[in-house]
Amino acid sequence: MKFKFDANQDYQLKAIEAVTRLFEGHKFVSSDFGFEMGGLPAVPNRLEISEAFLLDNLKKVQQANGIPADSELKYIEGEIQTASGLQVVRFPNFSVEMETGTGKTYVYLRTLLELNKQYGFLKFIIVVPSVAIREGVLKTLKITERHFRELYHNQPYRYYEYQSESLSQVRQFSLSNQVEIMVMTIDSFNKDSNVINQATDRLQGETPIYLIQATRPILILDEPQNMESDIARAALARLNPLFTLRYSATHRNLYNLVYRLTPAQAYQEGLVKRIEVASVIEENNYNHIFVQLEEIRVQKSRISAKVKVHKQMANGTVKEATVTVKPGDNLKDKTGRQEYESFVVEEINPGTNTIVFSNGVELKTGEAKGDNREAIFRAQIAYTIEQHFRTQRRLRDKGIKVLSLFFIDRVESYLSPDGIIRRLFVEEFNRLKVKYREWKDVDPEAVQAVISLNIRPKNQWKTIKLLLI
DSSP: OOOOOOTTOHHHHHHHHHHHGGGTTOOOOOOOOEEETTTEEEOOOOOOSOHHHHHHHHHHHHHHTTOOOOSSOOEEEEEEEETTEEEEEEEEEEEEEEOTTSOHHHHHHHHHHHHHHHHOOOEEEEEESSHHHHHHHHHHHHHHHHHHHHHTTTOOEEEEEOOTTOTHHHHHHHHOSSEEEEEEEGGGTSSTTSGGGSOOGGGTTOOHHHHHHHTOOEEEEESGGGSOSHHHHHHHHHTOOSEEEEEESSOSOOSEEEEEEOHHHHHHTTOSOOOOOOOOOOOSOOSSOOEEEEEEEEETTEEEEEEEEEEEOTTSOEEEEEEEEOTTOBHHHHHTOGGGTTOBEEEEETTTTEEEETTSOEEETTOEESSOHHHHHHHHHHHHHHHHHHHHHHHGGGTOOOOEEEEOSOTHHHHSTTOHHHHHHHHHHHHHHTTSTTTTTOOGGGGEEEEEOOSSTTTTOEEEEEOOO
């Protein structure tokens, strides 16, 4: 199956234009090899319009997009170590606010190619807050490659994940005279101990980050609200960027906002993808023991955990509730129910994300005891598969492709060869497919793909995407 991308979505074109118009009046800069910052070889980006000119363009863009005009450019500043010694750097920041599900990643990838086409910029670094988002960006780069090459007349560009064990990428990034797109997590360069910040024999004694600094890269921040700490800001400054483009639906700091697509606008224009959510739960069965570890908290010298239980309320009814416990607590006292008497908290371990009770029950974060888990999972999976079969049959003639997503409690539930989700999916798919002739010969292993979503960073939840074709 191949994805087909529409290059003429008006709201996406406006978001792209909002950024490119910031540099109107900037001449096209041809790639030019030189020795930058301490005599390091590089083909750098160059910004050849004044701050006053850039601010004037910003105000025009904001006015065109119905955004109150800023009176000044918003900079991040920092003192950084370079090949020439300590230097103070400052760089402007521009924000694009787009509702989730409207093609934010597509927009910023196409924006960087437009910046190259119109102004000759070459070096781009996409900075993300997590491995999960990094994998999503790399996947988008892969599936859009053919589309962008057709759209930009086979303009050569390279994209890759930064890998500390492959520092030749950094030299390539520095010396290349074509578009280079490096995808990095903030954690890969925000500490002095990171490989990128240390001199290495693999680069003839050079420090990798100094080579990057010499290129004056354009930074694209995906979900920048997760990179607002002092440490993160200092790490971004260490890259010595020309400027930074910030893309999110939920900015913490807007800096210089150039385009906004609000949830209301996305809904009114019919841009948000239609999603149907199915849930299968066991209701009102409060007679059995139920315990689920939701979260472990460490505050100074105090360790506690949030546990979901079936609690007796003041009016005598029993309801699902979350209680906070510490070592030595008895769930009988927390719930008001004698059935929990053997659940005394023996250990809370933030290192392994586990809680251990005196009766031997041990739970990891997100794991539950006594919830008839397999029966519920089987019902959810069977329902989703059959709904998928029916919906795809109804929409096939219209050329609409249906995707079904499973949100997984734990990665091992699917990725392990004997994972409960993987096993139940295969069983239910094979049981149901015989009722649908277009599916009866399909192997269940051939219709699954895994994508990562940064829904709950502490647990690194993942999603199984069913590509049923």
